[in-house]
Amino acid sequence: MGFYYVQPPVVLTVSPASGAAAGGDTVTITGRNLATATSVDFGATPVVPTVVSDTEITVATPATAAGEVSLVVHTQGGVFDDLAFTFVDPPTVTVFTPITGTTLGGTLVDITGTDLATTTDVTFGGVSATSFAALSDDRVTAVTPPHALGAVPVTVTTTGGSDSAPLTYLYVL
Numbered sequence: 001m002g003f004y005y006v007q008p009p010v011v012l013t014v015s016p017a018s019g020a021a022a023g024g025d026t027v028t029i030t031g032r033n034l035a036t037a038t039s040v041d042f043g044a045t046p047v048v049p050t051v052v053s054d055t056e057i058t059v060a061t062p063a064t065a066a067g068e069v070s071l072v073v074h075t076q077g078g079v080f081d082d083l084a085f086t087f088v089d090p091p092t093v094t095v096f097t098p099i100t101g102t103t104l105g106g107t108l109v110d111i112t113g114t115d116l117a118t119t120t121d122v123t124f125g126g127v128s129a130t131s132f133a134a135l136s137d138d139r140v141t142a143v144t145p146p147h148a149l150g151a152v153p154v155t156v157t158t159t160g161g162s163d164s165a166p167l168t169y170l171y172v173l
Contacts (some may be wrong), residue, residue, distance in 0.1 A: 007033040008078030014071060017114040018086035018118050023063035028083070029073060030056050038077035043069030043086055060138070061087070062098030066160075067113075074154070091115045096154055100170040105130060105146040111156060116140045118159040124169055125152025147171045 011031040019025035027038070035054040037159050039046040042062055049057040057073075071083035093113040101107030110130075111122070119134040122142040129142035140156060151168035 005116060006036055006075070006077035009033045009037070009038045009073050009075045009080040011073055011080045011083060014083055014085065016159055017084075018088050019061045021042075021064060021087040021089050021163070023061045025061045027056055027061060028056060028058050031073075031080070033077055034073070037073060038076065039074045041072040042073070042087075049073075061085070066086075070139045079172050081139060086118075088118050088158060088160030089115045090135075091119070091156050091158045091163045093154065093156050093163045093165040094166055095167075096150045096169070099142050099167060101118070103149055103166075103171045103173060105144045107144045109142050109144060109154070110155065111142060111165070112138055112139055113163070113165075115158060115160055116156060119156055120159060121157040123153075123155045123157070125171075126155075138164065144169070149173065 013030045015028050027042040034057050037049045037057045040049050040059045045062045048061050066087050066089040068084050068086045071085040072081040096111040117137040119140050122129040122132040132142035134140050136148045151170050154165040154169050
């Protein structure tokens with residue numbers, strides 16, 4: 001019986017770098033020497049990964065409190081522990097201005113709430129904003145897309161989840 005050396009893992013990317021505190025997000029970890037991965041620790045919580053190849057593993061995030069935790073990849077060749085993952089609470093959208101705009105779109109809307117820093121989409125009646133920017137953890141701006149006449153919900157989606165504003169946006173002529 002021979003002996004062979006298993007190289008330690010090297011992680012190059014973790015995508016996404018944040019996810020919902022409720023857990024259940026799929027995280028893809030890429031690098032080298034990952035074929036013998038046995039666990040991935042999110043803080044103190046170990047999770048069994050799915051080995052896709054020697055350069056990629058995937059793992060479902062556990063439920064945990066919001067905040068940054070260490071991310072450690074364990075393989076038969078050793079560990080890679082120079083990583084972090086951020087768990088995010090779901091957003092809360094409280095108010096936005098202005099509350100009306102033209103059906104042609106192009107209106108800059110200022111949205112306030114909580115846990116908005118990881119915004120991945122803003123929709124008006126299910127249609128993605130032409131553009132948006134997360135300015136802080138409590139403020140996002142978005143440019144309305146063209147839409148038919150009428151009242152529509154404004155929804156912000158982050159890596160922590162989604163929330164709609166308590167009021168609707170009114171598309172007018």
